[in-house]
Amino acid sequence: MRRLFLSLMTLVLCLGASAQETPDTLSAARVSSVRGSVVAPQVITSKELRSVSALPEAVRRFAGVQLRDYGGVGGLRTVNVRSLGSEHTGVFVDGIQVDNAQNMQVDLGRFGLEGLGAVSLFSGQKSSPLQSAKEYSSASSLYLESSEPVFRPGKRDNWIIGSSVGSFGTFSPRAVWEHAFKGGTSLRLTGEGVSSTGRYRFHVKDYRQYPDGSIAGYDTTMTRQNCDLAGVRAEARLSSPRSSGSFWNIHAYFYGSGRGLPGPVYKKAGEYPLSLDRQTDRDAFIQGRYVREICKGWSMALRTKLSFSHLEYTDFPELAPEDSPARYNYRNHSAYLSAAASRTAGKFRLNVAQDLQYDYLDADLRGFVFPGRLSSWSCVSAAFLTGPLDVSANLLYLIERDSFLSGDDRSSSSRDALMPSLVFSWKPSGRLSVNGFAKRSFRMPTFNDLYYTTVGSKTLDPEDAFQLDLGAEWRAVESISHHLALKVDVYRNLLRNKIIAVPTSNQFRWSMYNLGKVSVLGGDLTADYSFRFDDGEAGLVARYTLQRSRDRSDPEALTWNGQIPYIPLHSGSVNLFGSFSGWRADMTFFATGERFTTSANLPAYRLAPWTTLDAALSKDISLKTGSLSLKLRLNNLLNEQYAIVDNYPMPGFNFLFGITFAF
Numbered sequence: 001m002r003r004l005f006l007s008l009m010t011l012v013l014c015l016g017a018s019a020q021e022t023p024d025t026l027s028a029a030r031v032s033s034v035r036g037s038v039v040a041p042q043v044i045t046s047k048e049l050r051s052v053s054a055l056p057e058a059v060r061r062f063a064g065v066q067l068r069d070y071g072g073v074g075g076l077r078t079v080n081v082r083s084l085g086s087e088h089t090g091v092f093v094d095g096i097q098v099d100n101a102q103n104m105q106v107d108l109g110r111f112g113l114e115g116l117g118a119v120s121l122f123s124g125q126k127s128s129p130l131q132s133a134k135e136y137s138s139a140s141s142l143y144l145e146s147s148e149p150v151f152r153p154g155k156r157d158n159w160i161i162g163s164s165v166g167s168f169g170t171f172s173p174r175a176v177w178e179h180a181f182k183g184g185t186s187l188r189l190t191g192e193g194v195s196s197t198g199r200y201r202f203h204v205k206d207y208r209q210y211p212d213g214s215i216a217g218y219d220t221t222m223t224r225q226n227c228d229l230a231g232v233r234a235e236a237r238l239s240s241p242r243s244s245g246s247f248w249n250i251h252a253y254f255y256g257s258g259r260g261l262p263g264p265v266y267k268k269a270g271e272y273p274l275s276l277d278r279q280t281d282r283d284a285f286i287q288g289r290y291v292r293e294i295c296k297g298w299s300m301a302l303r304t305k306l307s308f309s310h311l312e313y314t315d316f317p318e319l320a321p322e323d324s325p326a327r328y329n330y331r332n333h334s335a336y337l338s339a340a341a342s343r344t345a346g347k348f349r350l351n352v353a354q355d356l357q358y359d360y361l362d363a364d365l366r367g368f369v370f371p372g373r374l375s376s377w378s379c380v381s382a383a384f385l386t387g388p389l390d391v392s393a394n395l396l397y398l399i400e401r402d403s404f405l406s407g408d409d410r411s412s413s414s415r416d417a418l419m420p421s422l423v424f425s426w427k428p429s430g431r432l433s434v435n436g437f438a439k440r441s442f443r444m445p446t447f448n449d450l451y452y453t454t455v456g457s458k459t460l461d462p463e464d465a466f467q468l469d470l471g472a473e474w475r476a477v478e479s480i481s482h483h484l485a486l487k488v489d490v491y492r493n494l495l496r497n498k499i500i501a502v503p504t505s506n507q508f509r510w511s512m513y514n515l516g517k518v519s520v521l522g523g524d525l526t527a528d529y530s531f532r533f534d535d536g537e538a539g540l541v542a543r544y545t546l547q548r549s550r551d552r553s554d555p556e557a558l559t560w561n562g563q564i565p566y567i568p569l570h571s572g573s574v575n576l577f578g579s580f581s582g583w584r585a586d587m588t589f590f591a592t593g594e595r596f597t598t599s600a601n602l603p604a605y606r607l608a609p610w611t612t613l614d615a616a617l618s619k620d621i622s623l624k625t626g627s628l629s630l631k632l633r634l635n636n637l638l639n640e641q642y643a644i645v646d647n648y649p650m651p652g653f654n655f656l657f658g659i660t661f662a663f
Contacts, residue, residue: 036128037127038390038391038392039122040425041121041126042120042123043118043121046117050584051577051586052633053631053658054113055116055144056069056109058119059121060573060590061541061543063489063524063543064489065079065081067108068645077107077109078106078108079091079142080566081140082123083493083520084441087443088138088140088443088463089106089142090137090138090141092135092142093144094144095289095303096132096338097132099334110283112174112190114192115235115237117148119142119144121141123140123524124140124439125423125439127383127423129349130351131353132338132355132377133340133377133378134338136377136394137398146188146237148242149186156179157178159175159177159626159663160174160662162659163659164656164658165657165658166633166655166656166657167655167656168197168198168199168200170196172193174192174193175191176188176189177189184240186239187236187237187238188235188238189234190233190234192232193233195231200652202221204218204219205220205641207219211604224649226263226276226277233253233254234253234254238250246290248288252286253284258278258280259278260278264648266647277313277315279311279313279314281309282309286305287307288304289302290302290303298341301341302338302339303337303339305336306336308331308334309332310332314327328365331361332361332362334359335357336356337355338354338356340353347385348383349383350381350382350383352380353377353378353379353381354379356376358375359447370404370405374401375398376400377396379396379397381395389425394422397417398418399414399415399416421437422439423435424437430475432474435471435472435473437467438469439466440465440466442464443462445462462497463495464496464497465495469491470489470491471487471489473486483528483529486527487525488523488525493519495520497514498514498518516554518551518553523546524545525545526542527540537578539576540574540575541577543572544571549564558600562599564599565597566595566645567595568592570593571593572591573589574588574589582622584619585618587614587615588615589613589614590612591610607643611640612638612640616633616634618630618631623663627661628659628661629658634655635653636651639653
């Protein structure tokens with residue numbers, strides 16, 4: 001089967017390379033997360049991104065999403081879509097996946113908003129022309145799309161200088177320089193720093209009844225300690241104009257930080273132990289994408305990426321912090337190459353893609369196995385596109401071969417999986433659309449799951465997921481001044497050997513284990529209304545999610561049919577917004593129902609429901625030499641005391657004020 005896929009891909013590429021270029025089909029080569037997709041994703045536009053101060057705040061507005069936040073400025077923030085786990089959510093920057101160095105849980109807090117044009121979420125299978133094979137493998141996909149620089153007539157340079165200050169001693173300066181070269185090629189350089197003490201006071205009250213009938217707990221006010229953060233992010237993006245016969249971009253990224261890991265808050269032996277552990281990160285990558293329209297109906301795309309990440313963890317003994325700490329260093333190297341080709345003939349479209357990636361993990365630990373992994377993704381996708389009815393059938397073949405030290409010898413093991421998917425979209429009328437998909441996803445345990453000392457579990461089995469989805473969208477009102485749309489999705493996910501990752505004594509030490517079977521039955525409901533007037537716009541977006549995520553592993557166990565850890569049965573949000581004469585105001589309400597820390601849904605493991613109310617106010621002022629932007633962000637206006645992760649209290653009321661000058 002693998003040879004068949006490789007042969008088909010080679011054939012398509014060779015046929016495309018021998019054809020002559022015609023400029024009349026340039027639009028087919030302009031790929032993005034939305035353009036050409038059989039189904040439309042949830043999208044947050046650049047206008048909406050201006051109302052938030054960080055990427056995680058924007059992502060949690062999506063229906064069906066749980067954002068796991070460990071609190072504070074430097075806390076880990078990961079995204080979980082439809083109870084599948086953050087490892088099943090691929091995060092893509094300009095169409096190339098982000099690989100991280102900790103449990104395949106991409107920390108969204110490491111990405112800035114500067115230069116970001118849109119954020120889109122595909123719950124299930126994206127099916128667009130020229131997408132890479134890896135994009136077919138994710139159960140859900142989050143796309144971060146860079147915006148293209150816009151220059152005033154006669155100008156070749158843009159400067160953006162800004163700074164933010166706020167609660168917890170937060171200070172974050174940033175600068176952006178954009179330059180247009182002759183011929184239309186543009187360069188964007190971005191630099192941003194952040195420093196914060198991270199300290200905040202919180203009230204924690206926890207009384208629980210245990211299975212033996214006893215009640216224990218505490219009620220106190222504390223200050224969150226050892227949660228400081230100092231970080232820097234630098235990016236460079238060089239891109240060609242989209243109006244030529246081809247399109248390319250090169251993106252270089254660096255992120256470095258040092259932070260404290262405050263650990264959980266719990267009472268033990270008459271005291272509240274505080275963590276002094278530290279973590280230092282150095283992440284860098286350089287990636288490139290080249291898209292070309294070869295001839296009428298033929299196009300191709302090449303992608304490549306080199307990445308390196310260094311994680312240093314300093315472990316201070318909890319009971320004797322004066323003793324010498326233990327230090328762990330992990331260095332992850334990764335190389336990625338992808339080739340894709342697309343052939344469109346009338347109502348039919350054929351895509352073929354082949355991806356290769358090699359990963360190597362190094363550490364300065366005695367007895368470490370120094371694992372290497374060669375991964376291959378081969379995909380064939382065929383689509384039938386009529387307009388009213390679009391159907392795409394996809395077949396992905398994955399092979400992963402691991403090599404590692406076993407004693408004095410180098411050993412190896414390999415696994416493979418076949419992952420089919422089917423996507424459709426039907427538009428019986430101009431206002432009504434129906435879409436759905438069926439998909440199988442197969443996730444191998446990562447290096448971090450298997451080989452991190454104090455973290456991994458070498459007995460983990462691969463995770464197998466099957467997804468079914470049926471959705472409909474009705475544009476009830478669509479006029480120049482008014483817009484009203486209702487969208488509903490019903491889905492069923494079945495998972496075998498689901499890998500659960502939860503922190504133990506802090507955010508570095510994780511416990512991973514398999515749940516034999518998990519059944520998810522859920523639904524998302526979204527209502528979107530807006531109206532426009534002479535110099536402004538106002539509207540409301542309401543989202544509600546119901547997820548019944550049950551542990552179906554062992555009928556005799558206490559966990560049978562229990563809601564799996566950290567997944568609420570009910571959750572939702574309401575966003576009110578309005579803009580007028582350069583002013584924009586947003587008010588966002590989030591609500592999450594009760595959750596449990598284990599599948600044994602006993603009162604002792606219950607996490608209370610929580611709600612928050614956030615607000616944002618911004619003003620754009622036009623100047624002769626440029627523009628001035630002011631933004632005030634108020635989080636948790638009601639000072640709610642809550643925790644998204646057990647024993648990791650979230651901040652109460654906090655604010656962030658930013659000023660940006662563009663010229």
